[in-house]
Amino acid sequence: MVFVLFLLSLLFLTTSTSIPTSSHSHNHSYPHFQRINVKQTIAETKLNLKPFHTTKQPQENKKSNAESMSEKSDAVSGKHKLKLLHRDKISAFNISGDHLSRFNARMERDSKRVTAVVRQIAGGVGYETEEFGSGVVSGMEQGSGEYFVRIGVGSPPKNQYVVVDSGSDIIWVQCQPCTQCYHQSDPVFNPEDSSSYAGVSCGSTVCSRVENAGCHEGRCRYEVSYGDGSYTKGTLALETITLGGTVIRNVAIGCGHRNQGMFVGAAGLLGLGSGPMSFVGQLGGQTGGTFSYCLVSRGTESSGSLEFGRESVPVGASWVSLIHNPRAPSFYYIGLSGLGVGGLRVPISEDIFRLNELGEGGVVMDTGTAVTRLPAAAYNAFRDAFVAQTTNLPKTSGVSIFDTCYDLNGFVTVRVPTISFYFLGGPILTLPARNFLIPVDSVGTFCFAFAPSSSGLSIIGNIQQEGIEISVDGANGYIGFGPNIC
Missing domain, CATH: 2.40.70.10 (Acid Proteases)
Known part of the structure; x- marks a missing residue:
């Protein structure tokens, strides 16, 4: 005992x-x-110090029968599970040099993150409590890009690494045409290749409620600034997101044509905050507002996990x-x-x-x-x-x-x-x-x-x-x- x-x-x-x-x-x-x-x-x-390479990405849609059956079961149960990776496991994000160099770089990003969080809360920048479909994108958030998941964007889905952030209420990815984009490990998403992409009109309720909204050629423009000087600017749209074998339609995302910041390597950000425009908020009734995660421990070859749905709640x-x-x-x-x-x-x-x-x-x-x-x-x-x-x-x-x-x-x-x-x-x-x-x-x-x-x-x-x-x-x-x- x-x-x-x-x-x-x-x-x-x-x-x-x-x-x-x-x-x-x-x-x-x-x-x-x-x-x-x-x-x-x-x-x-x-x-x-040895990077994790992503050379098998083109083959990642080929799944075993067991994997396919598991995904079908998850889709029926409302359970959505993703692998979670630390940025140091992705070769495109690695900093040359020894462990101390990478540690110092991480602490520099971390200090900027903390400054941004404190500044946001002190400034009282928040989100209106609107339901999905008439929500608000704040003009002030922050992200550091330490953990990533892989999602499919569009139809057919284009796989992208995105930053996981429990303190943000927006989903966005870099998009073509790219006026200003930082380097990412995957090809930049092209809306013209997606049959499910639908830009939000300037006169829509969604656009009228977006902070710092603008209008360009009849389409709603969004702008999100981060506390460290990073930003993303582009078109607000409804798009299909794929998690493993689960397809989620009409998710409000930002399609960023001008982007800069600490997200180097990732295609964008998956906001997991408690607001209605976060990914958790938009899933709504499909998951009961629940999700669980396990962050990758240092020195392990395995990935962590990010899971949505009530079945993700551990017994005990x-x-x-x-x-x-x-x-x-x-x-x-x-x-x-x-x-x-x-x-x-x-x-x-x-x-x-x-x-x-x-x-x-x-x-x-x-x-x-x-x-x-x-x-x-x-x-x-x-x-x-x-x-x-x-x-x-x-x-x-x-x-x-x-x-x-x-x-x-x-x-x-x-x-x-x-x-x-x-x-x-x-x-x-x-x-x-x-x-x-x-x-x-x-x-x-x-x-x-x-x-x-x-x-x-x-x-x-x-x-x-x-x-x-x-x-x-x-x-x-x-x-x-x-x-x-x-």
């Missing part, structure tokens, strides 16, 4: 109503420490209530009450994580942000508690946005304290060790993968979410953490 409890809590999740609040309390059922295989992790960082998941912020309705806010290190709750006031009446502060789950950001006061106490329990590890100078790093060169394994998120209502998310002490180069430098924020907003990033089965039930207002590693 003890061994089973050890395994479950070593992975990540347990629920409890008895949370230790002082250094003298030890009556909880999960282990205080975990082990990281340093030697294996360093080997994986070196392996990751522990659920945390979503919190609605009218100031930023596209984001998924959750109630965080505290942080734990080594089984002990860090003395941080719950008020630091609370969303106030003005829509300030709070905690956002975000697939587009890599590193979890915490308000400075919370981060400092959290970091100090971790440092106090890792005095056995040799410290080294900080790297990039990280101020707490260790030189683990020559170690085979090391013991580190557990890291936990305490949520309102009782659930505790205990992270796998590889989700909070990460390699930043290929020679043994590992850093505590959290960073302080100058704002009151907390963001739980994708590094901390890796390998954890996460489900969003927007219709009922919950987010769930599954009981198994995925």
Whole structure:
């Protein structure tokens, strides 16, 4: 029995109503420490320098009978499943150089992402709550392009890699004719090759409600600007989207003829925010407003997954209530009450994580942000508690946005304290060790993968979410953490 409890809590999740609040309390059922295989992790960082090639893309429509039967079953059940890849697995996105160079580039993108998220929420740019068919495309969103899925656009479908972003409410792809387009791994989508493409007229209800809408040759024009200076401009259209064997018609997308930004390699963006114009919102009744995802863990050859539909909800998941912020309705806010290190709750006031009446502060789950950001006061106490329990590890100078790093060169394994998120209502998310002490180069430098924020907003990033089965039930207002590693 003890061994089973050890395994479950070593992975990540347990629920409890008895949370230790002082250094003298030890009556909880999960282990205080975990082990990281340093030697294996360093080997994986070196392996990751070898790019994943996409030479088999022309053959990807050839499926086995088993795959075809599975897709037909999913289509009948309303279940839609996609493979999820980190951008570093796609050769076209790779940055030349070593692991540290790619890490620094990722942190630079991440800093821009966080700045954009904070700016959007502070500026109060939001979405009107209109139904699909008369929705609104905001003029201000943000994206970093860390995770990608492959979808079919048009009829016949043209396969495209698109960025997955839980903080955006728009779907768009680069389109011909391309006045200004960045490099992408697939041929740029040509609307003239699609029998299902239908531009939205300037006089339509949809166009009249689009922020920054314009008109060109009778067609509605859209424009979306991102916080880092990226943008997409083009024609608003209705188009067919294909997910595996499932065909979804009349999806409102942006067909971008002028595009610039951090999305290099991907064809566009698949918005998974909670607004009605996101992909989740437009699927509506087909999926019950639910989707789940598992982000790719470093060092694995397998892909992650993105799944839509009620059948995607894992049995045994522990659920945390979503919190609605009218100031930023596209984001998924959750109630965080505290942080734990080594089984002990860090003395941080719950008020630091609370969303106030003005829509300030709070905690956002975000697939587009890599590193979890915490308000400075919370981060400092959290970091100090971790440092106090890792005095056995040799410290080294900080790297990039990280101020707490260790030189683990020559170690085979090391013991580190557990890291936990305490949520309102009782659930505790205990992270796998590889989700909070990460390699930043290929020679043994590992850093505590959290960073302080100058704002009151907390963001739980994708590094901390890796390998954890996460489900969003927007219709009922919950987010769930599954009981198994995925």
